[in-house]
Amino acid sequence: MLTKGQTRKALELFKGVVLNQSRAILSKKGKNVSSKLFKSLDGDVKVSKNSLSLSFVMEDYGIFQDKGVSGTKKKYNTPYSYTTKRPPAKSLEDWISKRGFQFRDKKGKFMSYKSMSYIISNSIFEKGIKPSLFFTKPFEKAFKNLPNELVEAYGLDVEDFLAFTLNNKRLR
Helix, strand or coil: CCCHHHHHHHHHHHHHHHHHHHHHHHHHCCCCCCCHHHHHCEEEEEECCCCEEEEEECCCCHHHHHHCEECCCCCCCCCCECCCCCCCHHHHHHHHHHHCCCCECCCCCECCHHHHHHHHHHHHHHHCECCCCCCHHHHHHHHHCCCHHHHHHCCCCHHHHHHHHHCCCCCC
C-alpha cells in the first residue's frame, strides 16, 4: 500500500510529466503564438487519507485545440462542432497580426487584418479545427505509468479519470 507521501509524489510526478509534454507539443505544433494557452496550463494535487484529487486548468479554448472542432464541411471525431456560430473575428485579427502575415487582393494590394480575419473565420467555420491532442496524449501516456498500486487502490480508469478531469468543457 502506498503511503500518503508516496501517493502525492506519484501524482506530482504525473502532473509534471503531463504539463511538460503538453507544453512541448503546443510549441512543436506551432500553437504557441501568444503563449497564453502555454502559460495557463497548470495543475493541483490534493491527497488526504481517504481520497485524492488532481485537477488541471487551462484557458477555455484549450479544450477545443486539444479535442478539435468539426466544421460544416470537414468532420472530426470530436464532441464539438461549428453549426451556426463562427469563430470570433477579433481574436483572429490579433492572431494574424502576431503572426505577421498578410494576404494580397487581386490587384496585389495588402488586405487589412479585418478582411483577413473574416476570410480565415469562414475557412475555420467550414474546415473546423483539427484535433491536436496536445493534452490528451501526454495524459494517457503518463496515466499508463502511474504505479499499479495507486490505480488499483483508487479504482481509477483512464477514461473516467480523463472525463472527470476535463469536466466536459473546461479543465476546472
